[in-house]
Amino acid sequence: MCGACPTSRRRRNERGLIAVQSDPPVLARPAKVTVTTTDTRTIPIRAVASAPADEAADEVGLYEIRRKIYPRAVTGRFATWRVLMVVATQLFFYGAPWLIWNDRQAVLFDLAARKFYIFGLVFWPQDVIYLTVLLILSAFSLFLFTAVAGRVWCGFACPQTVYTEIFLWIERKIEGDRLARIRLDAEPLSAHKLVKKGGKHAVWIALSLWTGITFVGYFTPIRELVPAFPAGLSATELFWVLFYGFATYGNAGWMREQVCKYMCPYARFQSVMFDHDTLIIAYDEKRGEPRGARGKSVDRVATGKGDCIDCKICVQVCPTGIDIRNGLQYECIGCAACVDGCDQVMDKMGYPRGLIRYASQNALAQGLTKAATWRRVLRPRTLVYTGTLLAITVVAGVSLLTKNPLKVDVIRDRGALAREASPGVMENVYRVQIMNTSEAPHRFRLRAEGLPGIAVSGVPATIDVAAGATRLLPLRLQVPAEAAAPGTHRVELVIEAEDDAAMARRERSTFILPRP
Amino acid sequence: MSDFTSGFWNVFIIAVVVASIVGCAILLVVTGRIKVAAPKKSGEGGGGATGPGVTGHVWDGDLQEYNNPLPKWWANLFWITMIFAVAYLVLYPGMGTIPGVLGWTSTGAYAKERAEFDDRLKPLYAKYAQMEVEQIAKDAAARQTGERLFLTYCAQCHGSDAGGSRGFPNLRDGDWLYGGTPATIAETITGGRMGVMPAFGSVLGEDGVKNVTAYVRSLSGLAHDNLRAQLGKPLYAQTCAACHGGDGKGTQALGAPNLTDRTWLYGSSEAAIAEGIVKGRNIAASEGVKAMPSFEGTLSPTQIRVLAAYVWGLSNVAQAAQ
Numbered sequence: 001m002c003g004a005c006p007t008s009r010r011r012r013n014e015r016g017l018i019a020v021q022s023d024p025p026v027l028a029r030p031a032k033v034t035v036t037t038t039d040t041r042t043i044p045i046r047a048v049a050s051a052p053a054d055e056a057a058d059e060v061g062l063y064e065i066r067r068k069i070y071p072r073a074v075t076g077r078f079a080t081w082r083v084l085m086v087v088a089t090q091l092f093f094y095g096a097p098w099l100i101w102n103d104r105q106a107v108l109f110d111l112a113a114r115k116f117y118i119f120g121l122v123f124w125p126q127d128v129i130y131l132t133v134l135l136i137l138s139a140f141s142l143f144l145f146t147a148v149a150g151r152v153w154c155g156f157a158c159p160q161t162v163y164t165e166i167f168l169w170i171e172r173k174i175e176g177d178r179l180a181r182i183r184l185d186a187e188p189l190s191a192h193k194l195v196k197k198g199g200k201h202a203v204w205i206a207l208s209l210w211t212g213i214t215f216v217g218y219f220t221p222i223r224e225l226v227p228a229f230p231a232g233l234s235a236t237e238l239f240w241v242l243f244y245g246f247a248t249y250g251n252a253g254w255m256r257e258q259v260c261k262y263m264c265p266y267a268r269f270q271s272v273m274f275d276h277d278t279l280i281i282a283y284d285e286k287r288g289e290p291r292g293a294r295g296k297s298v299d300r301v302a303t304g305k306g307d308c309i310d311c312k313i314c315v316q317v318c319p320t321g322i323d324i325r326n327g328l329q330y331e332c333i334g335c336a337a338c339v340d341g342c343d344q345v346m347d348k349m350g351y352p353r354g355l356i357r358y359a360s361q362n363a364l365a366q367g368l369t370k371a372a373t374w375r376r377v378l379r380p381r382t383l384v385y386t387g388t389l390l391a392i393t394v395v396a397g398v399s400l401l402t403k404n405p406l407k408v409d410v411i412r413d414r415g416a417l418a419r420e421a422s423p424g425v426m427e428n429v430y431r432v433q434i435m436n437t438s439e440a441p442h443r444f445r446l447r448a449e450g451l452p453g454i455a456v457s458g459v460p461a462t463i464d465v466a467a468g469a470t471r472l473l474p475l476r477l478q479v480p481a482e483a484a485a486p487g488t489h490r491v492e493l494v495i496e497a498e499d500d501a502a503m504a505r506r507e508r509s510t511f512i513l514p515r516p
Numbered sequence: 517m518s519d520f521t522s523g524f525w526n527v528f529i530i531a532v533v534v535a536s537i538v539g540c541a542i543l544l545v546v547t548g549r550i551k552v553a554a555p556k557k558s559g560e561g562g563g564g565a566t567g568p569g570v571t572g573h574v575w576d577g578d579l580q581e582y583n584n585p586l587p588k589w590w591a592n593l594f595w596i597t598m599i600f601a602v603a604y605l606v607l608y609p610g611m612g613t614i615p616g617v618l619g620w621t622s623t624g625a626y627a628k629e630r631a632e633f634d635d636r637l638k639p640l641y642a643k644y645a646q647m648e649v650e651q652i653a654k655d656a657a658a659r660q661t662g663e664r665l666f667l668t669y670c671a672q673c674h675g676s677d678a679g680g681s682r683g684f685p686n687l688r689d690g691d692w693l694y695g696g697t698p699a700t701i702a703e704t705i706t707g708g709r710m711g712v713m714p715a716f717g718s719v720l721g722e723d724g725v726k727n728v729t730a731y732v733r734s735l736s737g738l739a740h741d742n743l744r745a746q747l748g749k750p751l752y753a754q755t756c757a758a759c760h761g762g763d764g765k766g767t768q769a770l771g772a773p774n775l776t777d778r779t780w781l782y783g784s785s786e787a788a789i790a791e792g793i794v795k796g797r798n799i800a801a802s803e804g805v806k807a808m809p810s811f812e813g814t815l816s817p818t819q820i821r822v823l824a825a826y827v828w829g830l831s832n833v834a835q836a837a838q
Binding site: 058060066 | 547548550551552553554555569571583585586587588589590591663664667671672673674675676677678679680681682684
């Protein structure tokens, strides 16, 4: 996204790996706006210097030593949204495996039996097309949301964000907020520190284990899994509980923004879905610069400064440790924490909100109003995404609603083309696989159509197939030799459930009449 | 042990493996020591914002390369993979043909999995091991198992319905080349069969073949030339009776078919019968290629009994269904 970077003068490639080092940007003087304040209360905002580490170094290596980020707690509109998303997604994640439907687990992916239960629906491996549809829907939703409002998925619903948020909340409850955590980390080891750190990790590990068990509970009935934990689990189950638990603990507790910055491919390719009308978390440079500290009582216009008081709250709340005022950066996960943080400061200063806000690059450059910015959400790209998304959803929905629980495969024997069953009667051999994917047993009848005098031989009059079972039947189709010309003819096998008119299938196959 | 055609490839692989690991290590050490200029501070108004640094490489006079440093932990992952590689090469065969400390081989892994699978099957077949084939044929579950075995191993030639096809006997008609007792069927599956009909074209001559054909057709009551059949009778006695018997009823010990019934494995037309006499049948068998392969080793003795029970039951429906 170096096109967004105010310091670049020339763009060489899309990934922004190569760019031109340029002069410091010449920033437009903000056209000054109104709202002054006469309130003289002191502002409870203290600028904290970010870790001074290697600021003085004039040489750096090709490998970067990680600088720990201590995100400051933030409240506000978007933080509330995020909490709601965390609660909603996690209620679903931890809760869904415990639901019961048709006397079985409502959501269960039974890998061993190759049956996948989602409430009333049972999917067999043959239904993999629905998985494809789900992936396509996810992809198009992603395109749409990203084109409209950037990385909203990353900032509000991605498991990495959600679990990091939960882990951070635990961390805050035990170790305190940003400053307390920085102090605690700087302290020498003591009983007090050990208790706090140990307590935090104990809670993290417990939550991670629970997450791991829940995850495996989607594949093994969770009501049997939990009482059996840990001794009664199979090696595979135990491995996945621990692996998923470890991944949760490691990614949400330790790796955090490193996952987004270096590991997540999605974070990188999302940039190509942005355009200049995409809403991004943007710092209004025109309004904010030149930044600078000032007393609250000082008249804003008189200082000659922009609205940014350079309090660095936006940097402190950032979970990836960037400064949003440097423009759009690939590290930005679109969580809007800086928006909440800045809005609070603006409120306290008595300045209008929105120095950092959701805005598009065009909106900032052209000074579009909020309404005009939102009108641009409706552009060909988003309309095409929406249309495609709706079309696929409707088609998939209709297909799911009318899904036939009877599946039939007819395979013609290849060993012999045709043979004479009795003088003047030719027969072909087939294997018919009847799959009853419904959760009740059914009795089926089978007949053949397509040639005069065609008859089925070698199968019982009625075929019972148990619930969720498959039956393979070798059978013969017999046709009088003079019924049709020698050659290949299309025939159909009709399989119907006696007790359910909806469970019927016509499967095509071929019948070969040999030359006499 | 080694499938290589020459010792060179052994050395080549070892060299590539060692060079890759050492090369990675050198690359990490060297790049770890490189220092480039730190990012310049930019921005006005006391912002102190930092842009990314550059590596110092310059193209086209002004085009520079960003230094986007890889995190140190990521570099450490590379070291972990190298340690893993070394451990792997010690434990498993990876350095050319040098076996690993664990002695692992792919054939060994296959044998182990196969044994585990057989162990899982064992209890399913345990109860059939002591039963007579006729008894097994009465067990519905066993017949289902037998059907699955048949569809897997036999249906390619004998058809999914066991009805056979030209050259592959019908197993449902109660007519048997080698005998239809459960024991014989099991023997056929276990050892395979290779019936051979030698070629008699040069022995009998063109006319002789026509005469024998006519006589053979007369045996099973098919339309034939009476005169030729009379001429063919002594020829049959000389050349064919040794296997097919003087009365044409065949010899099950040899797999020589009964010529007096209506079952014709290769067809009953004059042309088909004459072809069999001239060229013989199943000549490949004389070179040791079994038309009906042996399933010993592929199937366990108990599986063969279950399969034999299924096949026997096909033509002994009444007994099997009891």
